[in-house]
Amino acid sequence: MTHTTNRPMQTRPGLHPAPSHDEETFDLAPEFVQDIRAALDDPDRATEVREQVLGLHYADAADLIERLDEGHRTALLALLKGQFNPEILPELDDAIRDLVLDAFGYADFAALVAELDSDDAVYLIDHLDATERAAVLDRLPDADRAVIEQGLSYTEYSAGRLMQRELVAVPSYWTVADAIDWLHGAAAGLPEEFTELFVVDPRHRPLGLVRLSSLLRAPRQGRLDSLMDTGPEPVSVDMDQEEIALLFRRRDLLSAPVTDRAGRLVGRITIDDVVDVIDEEAEDDMLRLAGLSETGTYADAFATARTRILWLTVNLGTAMLVSSVIGLFEATLEKLVALAVLMPMVSSLGGNAGTQTLTAAVRGLATRDLSAANAWGQVGKELMVGLMNGVVLALLAGGAAWLWYADLPLAGVVSAAMLMNMIVAALVGMGVPLALEKVGVDPAVASSVFVTMMTDMLGFLAVLGLATLFLL
Template sequence: MSELPETPQEDHVEDVVQAKHLALEQDVREAVWDKDSRWLSRTLNRLHPADAADLLEQLSTDDFADAVSLLGGQLPTDIIIELRDEYRVEAVDVLPDDAVAAVLGELDSDDVTTILEDLEDDRRERILDELTPADRASFEQGLAFDEDTVGRLMQREYFAAPEFWTVGHAIDHARENAEALPAEFYEVYVIDPTHRLKGQVPLATLLRTPRDVKLDDIMEEVQSDIKGNMDQEDAAYQFQKYSLASAPVTDDAGRLMGMLTVDDVVDVIQEENTEDLLALSGVRSAEGTDTVLDSVKARAPWLAVNLLTAFIASGIISMFETTLDRFVQLAILMPVVAALGGNAGSQGLAVAVRAIAEREMDGDASRRAIVRETLTGIANGVIFAIGVAAIAGFWFQSVALALTIGIAMFATFVWAGFSGVIVPLGLRKMGADPAVASSVFVLTLTDVMAFFSFLGLATLILL
């Protein structure tokens, strides 16, 4: 990971830290085996919740479940929230209903939504039934939003103040209502009597302004425009664009309804990046806790599509059976054209998918990208056509063969460059995720082009 030069001493310090960590991991494992819930609970409580969660995730799946059921209601809520998605689902599965209900009462509203959405429908009903009607109504608000929208991520606790308040008024209010405010927040939202958002005052500004100044005079315009029913990706884009730590969420009428914080946004960014990276290689999803069955399910669908496309390529080859029968060299060289063309296509595809994800492919930019990719295909096509032709010609001592493979290689490169950018753009236009289905199309197209041009030309030139 680190490319920094390290002195032997630093290495040593790291080794010691590592060894201590391994020893702690082993102690936790043994405590689970010995059912020593007292020691386990004390140890986990001593750590930062994120570190405690990390430690639990090091356990095998069975030990993890045992640890959670051993601790039961004693498993601190903070730790549950810090667990990676797949472990948190597992933990909530193992805990009894009343423990889950108790956990919900301690959480911020965005975390409540996270837990509730993991639950099976009937279990969620059962747990919500245990709550007071007021709690229940409040908890269900987050679930009213569609999955992957801002409404699911935001918290409904925030600090709002009317425009006519002074700085002193705001500070006094915060001191008197300390309990009702969220644990962390970075801005005071300024609202009018109808709860419409007028502006915001960063806490750093509030802090350095004299008590008698009105919020109205120091508030800044809210640049972001984040709605509860907005796709979480669009909100994440605004956080990046305006370098935000948190942002107010409004309804369609501009009324303040919640607050989104950057830690949740970072998770969204990571999720989207992971999805794109996996989708480009034809994997649906992947988690550290996946079983073999999960892995097979996540990968077999794309392999099945690939089975089909591979036989399409075979079909193309079989059209030239007579030619292949006479020149066995063609069979030997054929995969070279397909492999290089496929790689050129994947390269262009990766560049295009990244540019789309970072919103660099709007309007004029996409036209420029198509031209650039096609020209790159031509340039690399010339270079590698000459390279492949030289090696093949020398190997089989045939100018005609060199010419055949050279032209085919060039055509495949240009085609790969063009389809690597046009396929994802086309999929986006049709509303599909450009990362998901692109590689199937691009690789099939280049394979077909590679085999057809190489064997077709061979039939014309060599026969």
């Protein structure tokens, strides 16, 4: 499998120039997208549109395809059929990629997949449903199919799924001259892009790597084993992609060898794939904190609603629990109606403070900056933060209550409740994700629901309980 080369930039007189980026953003200019839409409506301008789109970087072309409405998208795909850049496919949203498959058919789609690097090919096939996957695999050359099926056999989100099979491996006893001469002779079979040679022993186990920059600077008689960098540790095919991202971040790696269970070199992971992993993991954590799962911008309303209803139902249950706490103090509310106005202020600020602490805790767990070794120190720090912020907000909230109702005892109750809730927010914001991590549950999945419930419930309990004790 090889990448197709990027096509040269072209500009036609009927359209805005394709280089549509400005100094602040890398998005396509809206004027360019609008011009493409207008040109697609004119059959006489089909050649202009085709050449203009073929001149775009594949990521920009994918962006353009996603921005078009269904009719213009179908027209553009028809124009590009036979000249479609395969590298566009991994950049597309899953729903839009399915439309490409429908427009091109299984045979043409398989031909595009066969031109991609193995990691991109595995990614695409993995995102097809069972029927589509089988149909595309049946139309691939045997060698490409074997590579993809092997990639799919590895655990999801593992190095085996992420790695590229295309690499350059050389024996340790070779000289620089041997390596350069072999590279010249094998040029047609080399990966399109590579920056290192992996040095292996006779059993094909990685010993280290030689950067091309080091190779070209070294004397021709020098041995590769004297030039190689043994620093990048091999990554097992079973290593989780989050661990890989952490390894690359901490060691500042550009690439790393991947070994099978017998320790043999089977692939490589490069920094561009790790950047995608970091982006995906960050997006996934952000969605999970909000109780969402990924459906994509282009998913229909029913699919999106279905993914959101579960946690909304859980939220309904926690809201009923919070309401039951308020119900215990109906008599207090009947006598002190002002509490109904002031309670949301206390619970809202507690919820926001808890979310701040929760976000910091989840990030710390994800980056391994927060662990059992330093958990108590971080809990103490967050308690101190909660205390300091609580004092400031208690004075402000109490002052507001006194100005509104000219009732000093009421202001004191609000101040005390605010301080208590801020301390509680720090405790639960740090404690909930740590507890979930301890029992093996992803803290990003359920933490926000429980933190919100506890800060609301304890905030109302503090206000109403203190009011019952001191104001009635």
